Structure formats: structure tokens, C-alpha cells
Amino acid sequence: MSETRKIVRQVLVIGALSVLLAAAVHFPLVKRFARGEFRETFLSPTEYPGIRLITIQEAEDLWAAGEAVVFDARLERLFRESHVPRARNLPATESKLKIPPDVLELQRERTLVVYCEGGDCQSSLALAKSLHDEGFEDIRVMTGGWEEWEKAGLPQEKGDDQE
Amino acid sequence: MIKNKPLLVAFRLVLGGLFIYAGVVKVLDPLDFAQNIRNYRLVGQSLSFVVAVILPWLEILAGVALAAGIWKRASALIISGLLVFFILLTLITIARGLDIECGCFGALSRRSGFGVILEDLGMLFMGLCLLFAPGRRD
Numbered sequence: 411m412s413e414t415r416k417i418v419r420q421v422l423v424i425g426a427l428s429v430l431l432a433a434a435v436h437f438p439l440v441k442r443f444a445r446g447e448f449r450e451t452f453l454s455p456t457e458y459p460g461i462r463l464i465t466i467q468e469a470e471d472l473w474a475a476g477e478a479v480v481f482d483a484r485l486e487r488l489f490r491e492s493h494v495p496r497a498r499n500l501p502a503t504e505s506k507l508k509i510p511p512d513v514l515e516l517q518r519e520r521t522l523v524v525y526c527e528g529g530d531c532q533s534s535l536a537l538a539k540s541l542h543d544e545g546f547e548d549i550r551v552m553t554g555g556w557e558e559w560e561k562a563g564l565p566q567e568k569g570d571d572q573e
Numbered sequence: 574m575i576k577n578k579p580l581l582v583a584f585r586l587v588l589g590g591l592f593i594y595a596g597v598v599k600v601l602d603p604l605d606f607a608q609n610i611r612n613y614r615l616v617g618q619s620l621s622f623v624v625a626v627i628l629p630w631l632e633i634l635a636g637v638a639l640a641a642g643i644w645k646r647a648s649a650l651i652i653s654g655l656l657v658f659f660i661l662l663t664l665i666t667i668a669r670g671l672d673i674e675c676g677c678f679g680a681l682s683r684r685s686g687f688g689v690i691l692e693d694l695g696m697l698f699m700g701l702c703l704l705f706a707p708g709r710r711d
Contacts, residue, residue, distance in 0.1 A: 420647030424638065428630035436603060436626050443622055450618065452608045532612045 450553065451535060460547045465561055469523050469552040478521040481541075483533040484556065494525070494559060495567040502526070502537035507564045509544055521548045529556025575702045584699040589640025591696065592652055595678050596632030599625070609676025613666060613685075631655070637701070646704055653700035660693045 414438065433440060440450065453461055464472075472478040473494060482493045483502035493499070498513070516522075522541055528533040538549045552559070575581060600604040607625035611618065631651065638648035659677070666673065667683045675685040677692075 413652075417647045417650060420644045421651055424634050424644070424647060424651060425631065428627055428634055431630045431634070432627045435600065435630075439603060440626065448604070448618065449624055450605070452604045452611065452618075452622070454604055457604075530611075530614050532608070532614070535608070536612075 427446075449521045451551075453535065453539070458539065458542050460542050461549045461551060463553050464550040464565070465521070465551065466554045466558045469525070469550065469559070470564055472521060472523055472550065478550070479516060479522045481522060481524045481537060482556070483524055483526040483537040484531075488527070488556075490569060492560070492568055493556070493568045495539050495565050497567075499570075500537055502533040502540070507536060507540050509540055513541075515542060516546075520546070521550065521552045522546055523552055525552040525555045525559070528555030528559075531555055574705055576707055579705060581706050584703055585639050585642065585645070586597065588652060588696055588699045588703070589636040589638075589648075590631045592636030593640065594636075596629040596636060596680060597640050599629035599676075600633070603629070606676060609674060612671075612676075613662065613674040614669075614671065615662075615665070645706075647702050649703040653697055653704055656693050656700060657699040660690055660697070663693070 418546070435470075450463055469480075473480060473496075476496075480494050480497040481500050482489050482497045483500060484493075485501050486499055489497075489499040498505075499511070500513070524534045524537045526532070526537075534551050534555065538551050541549050583635075598605065603625050605620045606629065610616065610621040612622055632655070635648040635651040635655075638644045639652060663675065663685050667687070671685070673685050675689045680706070
């Protein structure tokens with residue numbers, strides 16, 4: 411019994427030391443978190459200066475103006491069912507993602523809007539990071555995703571890629 | 574139960590070393606690891622951050638203790654517990670049909686799937702051998 415108690419005590423000591431080391435080493439990061447950063451995304455503005463989160467309203471304005479290229483990061487099946495009109499499908503499952511050559515030909519200053527299912531979906535962020543890594547400078551992630559676009563009664567389109 | 578001492582020492586060094594490596598790569602990029610945790614879509618943003626900051630240190634300290642032979646059973650218990658948790662997490666991820674990186678070894682991470690479970694089972698075998706190894710109880 412005392413043997414078990416000793417092991418439990420040692421486990422607790424290792425756990426407590428881990429918390430202390432984490433707090434000490436990552437103090438600047440923890441301070442930023444305490445100030446309210448990273449509550450929506452873990453993208454560091456210094457590392458990904460070209461990525462911004464936008465609302466459905468802002469996304470609709472950009473889409474309506476016709477200047478932004480819209481990317482749908484959901485699976486092809488969901489895209490075919492319905493999507494934002496004129497959107498391109500780039501399924502961004504986090505484990506593998508290749509940006510097609512014709513997308514890479516776009517001017518790096520173009521405004522790109524990306525979205526995924528909505529809720530806590532993360533693939534639009536993964537796509538945004540990949541696009542950023544390719545040098546794109548203005549990428550907007552539509553928070554709320556397809557779910558809120560649909561809920562807001564905004565235009566939809568069915569079928570495959572239009573471009 | 575394995576009683577071969579040199580083999581148990583090898584297990585300690587390999588398992589401890591793997592956990593030290595896994596912890597260090599995550600400590601170097603905590604935000605990337607936080608995003609990996611978030612991708613599992615099981616916990617929210619804040620908990621992902623807290624886990625991403627603390628878990629790598631737990632891996633490093635348990636790995637160092639195991640490799641160095643200090644508090645062998647306690648560190649083997651932590652590592653085995655973590656591995657059981659990782660295996661369950663991967664099974665849940667497969668069942669939910671999520672296609673995500675496991676986030677296990679930083680840039681060397683790969684798709685969360687049965688390959689990862691096999692690796693974890695191999696490591697769990699070593700962990701359990703060390704946990705239940707005969708010898709002086711320290």
C-alpha cells in the first residue's frame with residue numbers, strides 16, 4: 411500500500427513540475443492567452459500576418475463585390491450538394507493538402523476567402539495556412555462557415571467546380 | 574513478465590528517448606501543437622491551449638526520469654497512461670472519420686490512424702514491462 415502511495419506521490423510531483431516548467435518557459439505566451447489572445451484561433455499574427463478572421467457579413471460583401479476568390483475547404487461530396495456560388499473546392503483535410511497549379515498562378519495580392527462546415531471545423535484554417543505558405547498575402551477565414559452562410563439565407567449553388 | 578535486465582534498460586532508454594523527443598518538438602511550437610489538439614474536435618480552444626502548454630513537459634519529465642532510471646515506476650505509469658489515452662483518442666478519431674495529423678512527433682507527425690495505434694501499442698508494451706518489472710521498488 412505504501413508502495414502505491416509512493417508512486418502516486420511521485421506521479422503528482424512530476425505533474426506539478428510539468429505545470430511549473432510550462433508556466434515558466436511559456437510565460438510570454440501564457441500572458442498573451444490571459445489577455446484574451448488565441449481564443450478564436452492559434453494563428454500567431456506575427457507568423458501569419460496575411461490571415462484574418464471575418465464574419466459572414468464581411469464575407470458576403472467581398473463575395474458580392476466579386477473581387478475575392480472563394481475557396482470551400484469541405485469534402486467534395488458536401489461541396490457538390492451546395493456551396494457559395496463561384497467557390498472553388500479545395501478539400502483541406504489536415505493530413506494532406508496540395509494547392510493546385512492554377513490557384514498558384516493567382517496574383518499573391520488577390521483577396522482569398524476560405525470557409526469550411528462551420529461550428530468547430532478547422533479545415534478552413536489549415537487551407538488558409540497552406541495558402542499563406544504559398545505567399546498569398548490577403549486570406550480571410552469566414553468564421554461560421556457554410557452553416558451560417560446557409561442559415562443567413564445567402565445564395566447557394568449546386569454541382570461541381572465552376573472554374 | 575520480462576526479467577532480462579539489459580532488455581529492460583534498452584526499453585527505458587528507447588521509450589524515455591522517444592518521449593523526450595516528442596515533448597521537445599512540441600515545446601518548440603506550442604501553438605502548432607494546440608492547433609493539432611483542436612483539430613481532434615473534442616475540446617475547446619482554451620483547453621487545447623492549456624494541454625498544449627503542459628503536456629509536452631509531462632512527456633519530457635517522464636521521459637527523462639525513465640531514461641535516467643529515477644522514479645522508474647512512476648514515470649512508466651505516466652507514460653503508459655498517456656499511451657492508453659493516445660490509443661483511445663486515435664480510435665475515437667478513426668470512428669468519427671476525421672482525417673487529421675496525429676500531432677505526436679511535431680513535423681514528423683502523420684495521419685491519425687491504425688499505424689499510429691500500432692506504434693503506441695509497441696510503446697505501451699515497453700511501458701507496461703517497465704511498470705511491472707521485478708526488482709527494487711524505488
